[in-house]
Amino acid sequence: MNGTPPALTELRARVAAGIFRRVAGPSGPATRDRIHLTPGPRWFAPDRPIRRVHGDASMFVGGLRALLLQSLHPLAMAAVAAHSGYRGDPWGRLQRTSTFLAVTTFGTSDDAQAAVDLVRSVHGRVAGTTAEGLAYRASDPWLLGWVHAAEVDSFLRAHQRFGAAPLDRAGCDAYVRDMARVARALGVPDPPLDVSALAERIDAYRPELRATEQAREAARFVLLHPPLPLVARGPYALLAANAVASLPPWASSALGLPGFPGPAGTAVRATGHALTRGIRWAMSPPPQDAAVRTPPG
Template sequence: MNGTAPALTELRTRVAAGIFRRVAGPAGPATRDRIHLTPGPRWFAPDRPIRRVHGDASMFIGGLRALLLQSLHPLAMAAVAAHSGYRGDPWGRLQRTSTFLAVTTFGTADDAQAAVDLVRSVHGRVTGTTGEGVPYRASDPWLLGWVHAAEVDSFLRAHQRFGAAPLDRAGCDAYVGDMARVATALGVPDPPHDVRGLAERIDAYRSELRGTTEAREAARFVLLRPPLPLVARGPYAFLAANAVASLPPWACAALGLPSFPGPAGTAVRATGHALTRGIRWAMSPPPGTTGRRDPGAAS
């Protein structure tokens, strides 16, 4: 028994380091310290729902769901396929996204604004034409609105299903409102401020959404061919299954993905709870120690 505790601590440390390295990159520790230790006002106070959601292990499932849902807009998917490098550098893209979420959620107001300014600058350079000859630009406010709505819906649904402390209805509305602060800074006009407005906004895009060849190829890459070591592919497969299971049926159908009704859905959800609890355990400081191991991005 005497060797059990040190062995568990070592396992916990190794798992936490592996996860953090994947989502935050080699500069992760320095970025984390800058985000949390730099003094100054923040966009969001410590008690805001956005901090609870983005600091929880459910973000791993929510992030995958967001990528799948966002891909259903042909213009958004065309921009990703042509400019994001998600195939050649998927971890770099994840790390940039997770750092943006961490900085805007937990960082100083100055750093949050700088992160937004950088993203807007990048968006301004992303333009092109789809295979069908339709022009797109990443800075298009309507397109930004879809990316935002899909992201908010995915993060919130994953948190309500797998989060350690799901929000009540007022908290859910407040989370959507918190995210509207970031969306407005990014150039989204009149983003939704509550759950009802979010649902209405997603419905407003439904007629434009479809599973293009690029979207289905991206789904296969994200779900079936992640660049991961063999030991991590099993747990990842269960995270991916839960991301798919949490999509609306129309989104699964558009992407050619299976649905998980009845007992199958219950079984898949059980794996999601087990995995998020495991990630939460690994990323939390062991009893009697100090320090941060939050799963949310570089936070």
């Protein structure tokens, strides 16, 4: 017995189930077991930084930040607006993304490669023209490089701000290298390999970045009108505020989003710490289940 009151245990289970259902979808339990319990070699060993970052509740903030930052490339945003179905099926898109991250981070090498092959197949069919007449292809290595850089920067910054065990500088560099393994598989020829190179890569994209009307519409949808029950909107608003607060000023300004200087920023960050701790508590398996949930190496 762990001495936890039954009411608290039930609350924890209900919260965890609600979060997991949203993130993983109806097939989530079976997918989770396949990812973690299937024997075989993995792309990443159990002690790799990518496992620490992607297994932490800070990813909820990092994921929202990544969506906002990625939207600032007009070609990437045009592809998302035309082909992703983020308005009609936002939870389906989230579930596909979270499953991809879980499979490539924790799954067997065969499953990770299969997930990458599927994404590359989908990307190969996504092409079009923006309202300004610019052509785009989701398989374009340069465009894939922007999506990758925005994700890596967002996941890492959120983890360093809200993660249970932030990485040291060497660990941050190692996380960027881990993510480069996935990026190359997806078709990015020269992903950044450390934090300095990541910052330089983002700077290289800056002349191309701006907020189109599609980007502003996506930000309004993601931040203000998520399809959530009333009881979940308060916590989600705190996640969204922290995602916005963690953006670089040039990005939040381009999207017309508020800044959080001084005491306001401190207060927002405090809510982010409290919320990610709450999610982490709810989603952590009870001690008797820990061995079952530990991914095999």
